[in-house]
Amino acid sequence: MKKILAFLALGLLLGACSGKLSSSKAEDLVKESLEENPMYGEIIIYTGEIKENRGYFTREEFNLYENLQKEGYLKMSIGELPVLDWRGNPKEGEFEKYPIISLTEKSKDYLLETQKKSYSDGNVYENTVKSYTAKMDKLADFHIVSEKEAEANVTFLKRDKTPFFPFEKDQTDFFSKKITFIKTEKEGWKVYR
Numbered sequence: 001m002k003k004i005l006a007f008l009a010l011g012l013l014l015g016a017c018s019g020k021l022s023s024s025k026a027e028d029l030v031k032e033s034l035e036e037n038p039m040y041g042e043i044i045i046y047t048g049e050i051k052e053n054r055g056y057f058t059r060e061e062f063n064l065y066e067n068l069q070k071e072g073y074l075k076m077s078i079g080e081l082p083v084l085d086w087r088g089n090p091k092e093g094e095f096e097k098y099p100i101i102s103l104t105e106k107s108k109d110y111l112l113e114t115q116k117k118s119y120s121d122g123n124v125y126e127n128t129v130k131s132y133t134a135k136m137d138k139l140a141d142f143h144i145v146s147e148k149e150a151e152a153n154v155t156f157l158k159r160d161k162t163p164f165f166p167f168e169k170d171q172t173d174f175f176s177k178k179i180t181f182i183k184t185e186k187e188g189w190k191v192y193r
Contacts, residue, residue, distance in 0.1 A: 021150050021189045023142040026181055030136050030154055033191040041131035041158060042112060043167040047101045048124040049079055056124070064166050065101065073107040073163050076100065103127060110162045131165045132158040137174060150181040150189075 045065075046056040057065065068074040077100045082090035103111065113128040134156040142152040155176050158165075182192045 019183070019188065021144065021181060021183070023139060023152070025189065026142055026150065026152055026179075027136070027139045029181065029189060029191050030139065030179060034134070034136060039134035039156065040112070041134070041165070041168060042128050043131045043164055045074075045103070045127045045129055045164065045167070046117075046124060047074075047103055047127055049098065049100050050124060051079070051081065051098045061167065062099075065099075067166070068107075068163060071163055073104055075102045075104055107163075110164060129164045130162050131168050132162065133160040134175075135159045139179075148183040152179055152181070153177070154179045 050056055065074060065076065069076045079098050079100045080095040081098065083094035083096055085091050107129070110129045111127060112130060115126050117124040117126055137155040137157045139152045139154050142150065144150045153176055155174055157174050158172075180192045181189050183189050
């Protein structure tokens with residue numbers, strides 16, 4: 001029995017040194033990759049003067065905006081534009097209302113990127129915010145494609161859900177993604193996302 005264990009340990013040691021990728025090494029590579037470059041769920045929040053709703057949000061999404069305001073992540077107010085008659089003159093006492101939305105300091109921790117929408121009327125911004133952080137759950141269907149490429153299906157758990165998570169279309173607690181591994185000359189096997 002001791003001889004079998006010694007040969008098994010020697011085989012594992014040689015396998016680890018040979019540069020071949022195993023399923024357990026692939027799991028370690030995915031975990032290392034997530035530590036170096038975390039994977040987030042991302043959603044878009046529109047801010048600014050939303051004078052025309054060009055598909056920025058549905059009524060249900062606007063309700064989610066109102067919830068974020070109640071929780072202190074957004075500030076919302078109402079702007080007014082005069083309604084114009086057929087000659088382009090303002091109609092007396094008639095105003096069209098529109099939302100003015102801004103992020104608060106409380107939401108800045110989740111902000112990844114902000115871009116001004118060039119086709120918008122007024123000042124409308126597209127804010128990419130984190131909705132969750134992905135953590136690896138398990139690696140399955142691992143196979144070597146060639147000497148320098150391997151693939152696996154990885155299941156990730158949605159952890160550290162943010163106040164923006166309700167905007168996610170997929171409300172499940174996990175998702176799967178095919179991950180490719182590439183063998184480089186200098187660094188050996190790496191995750192290629």
